[in-house]
Amino acid sequence: MQKKYHIIVYGCQMNISDSERVAAVLEGIRYKQTSNITEADLVVITMCSVRQSAVNRVYGILEKIEKFKKKPVTVLTGCILKKDKKKFSNLFNHVIDIKEISNLSKLLGKNIKSKKDYLDIAPRYSSKFSANIPIMTGCNNFCSYCVVPYARGREISRPAKNIISEIKNSVKRGCKEIWLLGQNVNSYKDKKTNFPKLLRQINKIQGSFWIRFTSSHPKDFSDEVISAMAECKKVTPYLNLPVQSGDDQILKLMNRHYTIKEYKNKIAKLRKKIPGVCLSTDIIVGFPGETKKQFENTAKLFRDVKYDMAYINKYSPRHGTAAAKLKDNVSIIEKKKREKILNEILKITALEKNKKYIGKEVEILNDRTKEYKNILVKNLKPGEFIKVKVTGAKPWRLTAN
Ligand code: SF4
Incomplete structure (x- = not known):
């Protein structure tokens, strides 16, 4: 009888994209997907180590699986830290680096020739209309609070020709939305092709589709990217530009390599070139040592920039990062209070922006x-x-x- 697999994703779009490649490997050895975890022969968890909450959820699902009548083979992959890998290897049948995922077939006893680069595996897309296309993986930035460079390693850009070919195939099968993914898409580099050049090449592909991308690092978000966004009609007028804090001292402690003045200049240039562009950001409140005055700078930034959307996170230390050595001295009550203040500002600016669409x-x-x-x-x-x-x-x- 054909064996069944079930995949659980805890994380971002990159983890979803990773799961689509895991599914392709499994279907290559004739496994069939099931949405019912209790009937699965194999359960794969694609996890994200960025937040402790995601790690905790992995323990939660393992406890549930323990109670199933049918005990599946369990596999853990995704963004896994070395120390988590050791811990989890006693709890899962297989813990495997996402870059090694083509070896999963061998681990499951099937001797199928594996692709060298996991990004070259043709994915089993989870959506008919939207395609997640990784253009690079890993990160060289070492923001002091982030585990990604430890979990995914240094930046590797995918060859432009492979990206173009995957997008052409996606458009042929009816995809209308292309998401270009990477931890820092702005630092994409394949020989002479940088990110803005890649955008221009994708924009030339025949067909009717939108191009979106995430994530961007403000220090690498250049004038050249802004021009490409403005000139490429398929690139949508939306940008998520994570600022993380509105205070220069905190940004330094976060190892972000830009000042608020530089960040605001980039936003001003973007808004001048693309009037009506929709802007979102990511913020961490309660970073170690963040004073009320420093937080007020973030609140001021929110009032000044008037974001359309923001993803606000309360700081929590991640083991092994530089920030974890600092004292996590902002209380949880204060973090919640700061989160609420930013949400209130955001509610007002987002509504103001949205009201302008009425009648259009x-x-x-x-x-x-x-x-x-x-x-x-x-x-x-x-x-x-x-x-x-x-x-x-x-x-x-x-x-x-
Ligand atoms: S840019 Fe910073 S926050 Fe983003 S993945 Fe790299 S280290 Fe993490």
């Missing part, structure tokens, strides 16, 4: 506008570009008939 016609794909605004539409046609008139606005969502 916008192009949408599924539940998102081209600017990546969430939109609620009656009688949605999944996977099709349609134009709708915006009738209402809330801080986190537009509505249309």
Whole structure:
């Protein structure tokens, strides 16, 4: 009988993309996907070590599996820290680095020739309309709070020709949205092709589709990227530019390599070249030593920049990082308070921005506008570009008939 697999993803779009490659390896050895974990012969967890909460969830799911009648083979992969790898190797049947995932077939007793580079594995896409395309993996930045450089290693850019070929195939099978993924897409480099050049090459691919990308590091977000975004019609007017703090001293402690003045200059240039661009950011509140005054600088940045969206995280130390050696001296109550203050500011600016759409016609794909605004539409046609008139606005969502 054909064996069944079930994949659980704890993490970001990169982890989802990794899982699509894991699924392809498993289907290559004739495993069949099941959405019912209790009937699976094999359970794969693609995890993210960035937050302790994700690590804790892995323990939670293992406890559940323990109680199943049918005990599946368990595999752990994704962004795993060395110290977690040791810990988890007693609990899982196999713990495997994502870059080694093509060896999974061998571990499961099938002698299939494996691809050298895991990014060359043709994925089993989880969406018909949207494709996650990794363009690079790893990170050289060593932000003081982040485990990614330890979990995924140094930056490796994928050959541009392989990226172009994967996108062409995705567009051929009907994909309308291409997400270019990497820990720092702005530092992409394949021989003479840097990130803006890659955007221009992808923009030339025949077909009707949108190009989105994540994540960007402000220090590498150059004028050349802004020009490419403005000139390439398929690149959507949306940018997530993680600032992490509005205070220069905290940014230094975070090892971010930019000042707030430089960050704001980049935003001003972007808004001048792409009027109406939708802007989101990532923020950490309560970084070790963050004073009330330093936090107030972040609140001021929020008021000044007027973000469309922000992903606000309360700082928690991750073992092995430089910041973990600093005293985590902002209490959880204070962190929650700071998170709430930023959310209140964001609510106001996001609503202000969204109200400007009322009465306007916008192009949408599924539940998102081209600017990546969430939109609620009656009688949605999944996977099709349609134009709708915006009738209402809330801080986190537009509505249309
Ligand atoms: S840029 Fe900084 S936060 Fe982003 S993955 Fe690299 S080290 Fe982590």
